[in-house]
Amino acid sequence: MKNDHEIMDRVRAAVDDCTRGIEETPSLRYRILTQAKGDPPMKKKLSTVLILATVLMLLVTGAVAATLLHGDILGWLFRTDRSEAPAEIAALVETAGESRRNELSALTLNETLFDGNTLSLSLTLENPTDEPMVYRIRQAKLNGQYLIAESVMLPYGSSAGELLGGEADGQVFPKEATVYATFTAVSDYPDPLDNAMGSTAAIAAPEEGSIPSLPSRTALTATDEAEFSVLVEVFRPVDPARLTALGHEAFLDPSSPATGSGSAESRLIPFDSATVPSLLAQIGSEEYTFPIRMKTAAIPTVSAQPGTYENDLFSLELDSFTLSSVSGMLEGCITVPAPSAMKDRLPEDLTFFYAFPEDVYEQAKQDNSVALALRMGNSGGGWSNGPGPDSPILCNVSASFRSNTGSLPRGVYLVWMTGNNGTPDWDTAIYIPLK
Amino acid sequence: MGAIQAPDQTPLERLDQWIQAYEKDLLRLCCLYLRDWNAAEDAVQETFLKAYRQMDSFRGDSHVKTWLIRIAVNQCRDMRRSAWYRYIDPRVSIDCLPITTPPPTADHLALNTAIMRLSPKYLEVVLLYYYEGYRMKEIAQMLGITEAAVSTRIRKAKQKLKNELEGGEEHEK
Numbered sequence: 123m124k125n126d127h128e129i130m131d132r133v134r135a136a137v138d139d140c141t142r143g144i145e146e147t148p149s150l151r152y153r154i155l156t157q158a159k160g161d162p163p164m165k166k167k168l169s170t171v172l173i174l175a176t177v178l179m180l181l182v183t184g185a186v187a188a189t190l191l192h193g194d195i196l197g198w199l200f201r202t203d204r205s206e207a208p209a210e211i212a213a214l215v216e217t218a219g220e221s222r223r224n225e226l227s228a229l230t231l232n233e234t235l236f237d238g239n240t241l242s243l244s245l246t247l248e249n250p251t252d253e254p255m256v257y258r259i260r261q262a263k264l265n266g267q268y269l270i271a272e273s274v275m276l277p278y279g280s281s282a283g284e285l286l287g288g289e290a291d292g293q294v295f296p297k298e299a300t301v302y303a304t305f306t307a308v309s310d311y312p313d314p315l316d317n318a319m320g321s322t323a324a325i326a327a328p329e330e331g332s333i334p335s336l337p338s339r340t341a342l343t344a345t346d347e348a349e350f351s352v353l354v355e356v357f358r359p360v361d362p363a364r365l366t367a368l369g370h371e372a373f374l375d376p377s378s379p380a381t382g383s384g385s386a387e388s389r390l391i392p393f394d395s396a397t398v399p400s401l402l403a404q405i406g407s408e409e410y411t412f413p414i415r416m417k418t419a420a421i422p423t424v425s426a427q428p429g430t431y432e433n434d435l436f437s438l439e440l441d442s443f444t445l446s447s448v449s450g451m452l453e454g455c456i457t458v459p460a461p462s463a464m465k466d467r468l469p470e471d472l473t474f475f476y477a478f479p480e481d482v483y484e485q486a487k488q489d490n491s492v493a494l495a496l497r498m499g500n501s502g503g504g505w506s507n508g509p510g511p512d513s514p515i516l517c518n519v520s521a522s523f524r525s526n527t528g529s530l531p532r533g534v535y536l537v538w539m540t541g542n543n544g545t546p547d548w549d550t551a552i553y554i555p556l557k
Numbered sequence: 558m559g560a561i562q563a564p565d566q567t568p569l570e571r572l573d574q575w576i577q578a579y580e581k582d583l584l585r586l587c588c589l590y591l592r593d594w595n596a597a598e599d600a601v602q603e604t605f606l607k608a609y610r611q612m613d614s615f616r617g618d619s620h621v622k623t624w625l626i627r628i629a630v631n632q633c634r635d636m637r638r639s640a641w642y643r644y645i646d647p648r649v650s651i652d653c654l655p656i657t658t659p660p661p662t663a664d665h666l667a668l669n670t671a672i673m674r675l676s677p678k679y680l681e682v683v684l685l686y687y688y689e690g691y692r693m694k695e696i697a698q699m700l701g702i703t704e705a706a707v708s709t710r711i712r713k714a715k716q717k718l719k720n721e722l723e724g725g726e727e728h729e730k
């Protein structure tokens with residue numbers, strides 16, 4: 123039997139030879155972009171703070187005013203074409219504008235937003251040197267406890283870092299980047315996202331025969347004085363001549379003499395114990411600390427009455443459905459088993475559903491579009507029709523939603539898909555009132 | 558500029574960037590998985606749309622392509638389980654792939670057909686391990702299984718491919 127490398131070469135040669143007729147399909151690209159455009163637009167918009175900062179910029183020169191322009195945390199959170207964030211949300215934005223730096227890195231805390239549930243921050247990372255450096259931000263903490271992230275933008279986390287400064291293939295890379303992050307809790311143990319080389323050592327191994335306990339997590343609470351800190355690691359490319367550019371992304375070519383791998387394909391090098399020493403040399407790290415304030419805020423929530431809901435085709439036992447307005451966005455969760463046929467049979471291929479706030483339902487139905495539906499987040503379970511028309515396989519479906527409409531609806535319509543074309547079957551609509 | 562979009566790049570621009578960079582790779586993967594060109598295009602379309610919808614939850618703890626492949630594999634799995642897929646001609650042939658000139662060699666054709674005949678759980682690891690070059694740990698994370706399971710499937714897939722090429726065992730449907 124051939125070894126893995128020989129098999130790999132043979133498989134690649136065979137697949138490449140048989141699939142070399144596959145080319146990019148302009149019509150497919152067009153279809154994808156056209157359908158994506160039907161989703162709520164995610165244009166960056168000017169936040170109240172940014173508008174004010176722009177005005178200040180015209181009147182005042184200096185680093186403080188320039189720093190304010192790097193914020194726009196509401197722009198990241200909302201990403202809509204709305205002209206402004208809800209006033210109650212804009213009022214929660216705290217502008218810090220504080221900077222910390224050493225000879226290898228500089229970090230500015232631009233804005234923070236605490237909505238009573240999640241803490242969102244905007245940070246700007248800068249390379250103050252004259253050579254290209256790779257940066258990674260890790261181990262965000264609040265008052266010494268690890269923060270658990272809900273969503274982040276690189277270079278936060280355990281994998282690829284951000285290349286700042288330098289140039290490749292004639293493209294000059296900026297020396298700074300803005301990082302956004304939203305955290306939902308604190309814990310005694312690092313965020314699994316932050317589980318980089320060696321950080322697992324922080325988690326103590328359970329005693330033999332004992333059941334390991336799950337790391338505890340504590341919800342974030344309002345406070346007038348808190349300390350936010352984050353670790354900035356700095357790496358110098360071992361061979362800067364091997365930097366390559368692909369579109370807007372920079373890569374370190376693994377065929378660098380430092381690795382001797384011989385591979386001609388450029389790819390982003392993930393941070394792990396094997397690749398970092400060969401391509402990147404860590405030359406510094408610094409924990410930067412900033413004072414922040416987390417104002418008190420109440421989270422408005424609406425929910426549905428558990429029970430039976432129905433349309434002309436089937437009935438549904440709703441277990442739970444809640445929606446909360448968090449930082450002006452709707453977040454929710456629904457748990458519902460498979461529908462039960464009311465007439466002779468369920469529609470075939472009753473697969474999954476969309477949720478439409480009642481104020482947009484008629485427009486969505488008229489457009490026959492899902493663009494205005496609540497955006498489905500994590501979901502689990504599912505159901506499918508069994509061998510007979512009245513023998514569905516029952517599973518629980520739970521799903522979370524996110525929407526940037528910001529306003530809590532008085533009700534939602536659940537509309538199912540039938541078939542695999544991805545469009546809703548409006549005859550399956552079930553109305554769920556919320557209060 | 559580093560590994561992520563600039564803050565002023567719109568999500569649609571980012572999506573277009575991804576399509577241009579990875580559409581061909583995903584079409585190849587989905588075509589080999591689903592054995593049907595039209596189905597593969599549908600799978601790729603849905604993969605990119607799902608990625609677009611989940612763009613703000615992408616944590617960047619893996620390369621974009623890795624993340625897209627994970628979505629694509631799940632999409633292919635769902636499609637193979639769907640009622641519609643039951644009507645796809647189950648005979649495995651290279652006819653689902655675009656014609657190439659000159660045609661592939663007999664050896665390459667035999668091996669590629671053997672790969673396409675593998676059941677999904679073996680096909681996945683063969684494509685991800687031997688073709689894409691992912692490590693077992695990465696494949697385990699992508700498929701939601703243990704590294705030991707990945708290793709076992711690779712070993713069994715290797716055995717099945719050996720048998721296919723040398724004749725003997727019936728191929729799996």
